[in-house]
Amino acid sequence: MTDLELEPPAAAVLFGDRIDLARRFTRNLAEQGEERGLIGPLELPRLWSRHILNCAIVAPHLRPGVVGDIGSGAGLPGLVLAIARPDVSFVLIEPMERRIAWLNEQVVELGLTNVRVVRDRAEDVRLSEPLDQVTARAVSAFRKLLPLTAPLLRDGGELVLMKGAGAPAEVEAAGKEIRKYAVHDIEVLELGEGLLSETTRVIRATVR
Numbered sequence: 001m002t003d004l005e006l007e008p009p010a011a012a013v014l015f016g017d018r019i020d021l022a023r024r025f026t027r028n029l030a031e032q033g034e035e036r037g038l039i040g041p042l043e044l045p046r047l048w049s050r051h052i053l054n055c056a057i058v059a060p061h062l063r064p065g066v067v068g069d070i071g072s073g074a075g076l077p078g079l080v081l082a083i084a085r086p087d088v089s090f091v092l093i094e095p096m097e098r099r100i101a102w103l104n105e106q107v108v109e110l111g112l113t114n115v116r117v118v119r120d121r122a123e124d125v126r127l128s129e130p131l132d133q134v135t136a137r138a139v140s141a142f143r144k145l146l147p148l149t150a151p152l153l154r155d156g157g158e159l160v161l162m163k164g165a166g167a168p169a170e171v172e173a174a175g176k177e178i179r180k181y182a183v184h185d186i187e188v189l190e191l192g193e194g195l196l197s198e199t200t201r202v203i204r205a206t207v208r
């Protein structure tokens with residue numbers, strides 16, 4: 001492992017008494033992420049700022065209940081949020097077997113009792129209960145995410161989707177799907193100003 005970014009001071013602020021778990025997860029990802037095809041080699045020098053903290057900044061926007069993270073991949077944001085919010089239950093939904101293996105290993109290694117990992121595509125998964133909130137990062141454009149995520153939410157459930165600078169344009173392009181899935185109270189939030197070196201955009205919206 002080379003070039004791991006030093007931990008930014010914001011990490012301790014965002015994780016509080018869960019910082020040791022966040023450090024362990026970050027170290028595991030730095031040590032194994034590239035070899036296991038979870039992150040690219042260029043990501044190590046920005047693992048904390050671009051990935052871990054970029055996900056952790058979303059944690060205050062979750063409510064106690066069940067959150068589904070679609071396309072968790074390396075555990076971003078699902079595992080990071082589960083570390084930051086032990087009061088919330090998480091279902092990580094990911095179709096790729098080797099990513100599922102990594103997610104399950106990390107759940108055991110970190111002792112995360114608030115996480116369930118499900119191998120499936122979001123459009124095929126059958127959950128025993130509707131979700132209160134859904135997160136996703138780098139999975140698809142907003143208009144394509146709506147058919148995958150809206151049916152998994154309870155009435156009044158919320159989407160909390162991590163997006164890039166194009167978030168407002170993605171909302172503009174999703175008019176048909178917004179009507180079809182009865183999505184309302186759509187906001188684009190910019191999180192982390194004054195705390196993080198790079199801010200994070202989130203599309204937050206309520207379904208039905």
Ligand SMILES: C[S@@+](CC[C@H](N)C(=O)[O-])C[C@H]1O[C@@H](n2cnc3c(N)ncnc32)[C@H](O)[C@@H]1O
Pocket residue numbers: 070071072073074075076077093094095096099120121122123136137138139148
């Ligand atoms: C670009 S990766 C992003 C992974 C992670 N969220 C992150 O930000 O690093 C996209 C992930 O979405 C998963 N994925 C793609 N289509 C999906 C679907 N229909 N349902 C659930 N997951 C899906 C892929 O297997 C992959 O792990």
